[in-house]
Every structure is written in C-alpha cells, then in structure tokens.
Amino acid sequence: MEAALTVVFGLIIGSFLNVVIHRLPLGENVVFPPSHCPRCRADIPFYHNIPLLSYLVLRGGCHSCHERISLRYPLIEAFCAFSFWLTLQHFGLSLHAAFTAAFICLLITLAFIDLEHMILPDELTLGGAALFFVYSFFNPTVGQLEAILSGLGVALLFAGFFFFYLKVRKLEGLGFGDVKMVLLMGLFLGLNRLVVAIFLASLSGLLVGVVLIIWKKKNLKYALPFGPFLSLGSYIALFWGPDILAWVGSLWRLA
Numbered sequence: 001m002e003a004a005l006t007v008v009f010g011l012i013i014g015s016f017l018n019v020v021i022h023r024l025p026l027g028e029n030v031v032f033p034p035s036h037c038p039r040c041r042a043d044i045p046f047y048h049n050i051p052l053l054s055y056l057v058l059r060g061g062c063h064s065c066h067e068r069i070s071l072r073y074p075l076i077e078a079f080c081a082f083s084f085w086l087t088l089q090h091f092g093l094s095l096h097a098a099f100t101a102a103f104i105c106l107l108i109t110l111a112f113i114d115l116e117h118m119i120l121p122d123e124l125t126l127g128g129a130a131l132f133f134v135y136s137f138f139n140p141t142v143g144q145l146e147a148i149l150s151g152l153g154v155a156l157l158f159a160g161f162f163f164f165y166l167k168v169r170k171l172e173g174l175g176f177g178d179v180k181m182v183l184l185m186g187l188f189l190g191l192n193r194l195v196v197a198i199f200l201a202s203l204s205g206l207l208v209g210v211v212l213i214i215w216k217k218k219n220l221k222y223a224l225p226f227g228p229f230l231s232l233g234s235y236i237a238l239f240w241g242p243d244i245l246a247w248v249g250s251l252w253r254l255a
Contacts (some may be wrong), residue, residue, distance in 0.1 A: 014080030114227030119178030120177030151186030
C-alpha cells in the first residue's frame, strides 16, 4: 500500500513538474490559470488531466484541437513516480525520504528547463540551496559542516572556471547557473556523492559533446547545457554513489 500510494503521489507531482518546466522560464504563474492547451488555449478539465492515463486515452493529443502533446509529459510523470518509489525503497517513510524526493524534483525540473531554454532559474537553484542549507542541520547522512564546505567549495571552484574561461577565451565555458546548481548539490549530497556526481556529469557531457562533433558536425564552440548532465550525475550518485566509490576503490587496490 505504501509503495502504491508513493507511485500515485509521484505521478501527481510529476504532472506539476511539467507545469513548472513549461511556465517558469516564461515568467508565468505555475498555479494559475488552470492547465490549458498551449496552442488553442482551451482549459483542460480534470478528467483529461490524469497523469499517464489521460495521455493514453487521448492518444497523445489535445481534446479540443487534437494538437500533439509532447511525449515529455508522460515520461516525466512516469520517471517521477519511479523515482519516488526508488526513494521509498532506499530510505523508507522518513523525513530524509521527503527531502530526497524534493531534491529529485529539482533535478528533473532543472534538467528539462536547461535543455529547452539554456537557463537554470534562481528560484530553483538558490531556492533549493536555501532549503538544503536548513536541512543540513537535520540530514542523517551528511554532517552540516561537510554539507556547507562541499557546496561552497565546489561552487567556488566552478566560479573560478567560469571567470577564468571568460577572461581567457572571452566566452562562457560554464553558465553561472551551473555554479548555483552545484551549490545546492553539495549541500544535499555531501563530498563523496558530489565527487561522483561531478565526475559522471563531466564524463557524460564529454561523450555527448564528442558524438555531436563527429556525427552532427558541431564545433568546440557549440553551447551544450550542462544542467542535464549535473542532474544525471546527481541522480546516480544519490542512490549508488557509495557503491561506485567502493568499486573504484577495489579497482585501485587491484592495480
């Protein structure tokens, strides 16, 4: 029953995240007006706004104008539900599970906003950092000092990269939103998981960049949002970071 309710709650929250992803970058209110079709502006009645189910019943189209609805919407709903279930399996019904779910929601929202608009809104990065700073007093997995030093330390390191690249190349090698994002990551993940997250983000970003250069004929000046990779690295590190570090340590001992 707990797992079923967690999945249902995850679907509902995932539906709300879709609204935030669409409206926040446009400066719109994320609560009012009610959900509506972006093309014909018709309001979406509650019985056509049931996560996953409505998408299937309506065959992926608006009930009024039949404009196609992006597959992103049901995928985010399903992924959020899965993530909430995974959080329950790892941390049970606890305060830490609730804050873990909030962290995951921020990762999902930031990843898709950055992917579409190339921005990481302060409302999410700095707001999340403030939330997890307060939670650092209660976090059972990361000490308060470690959380603060991890967040500030890596944020300062990223800021150094930002200003150095801007000074030398006259270009932004990183967005300053990435600096704020690693701050909130460090405040929640702590040092060990943060190291894993940044390594995985850098590796996955490098691989995608190489693919784009080779197959899509992009050059080294192509702007690739880093937020989705930071979110991916954080997500993996959140659940499996200690296992990854233990595996790397075993390889180091064998070498």
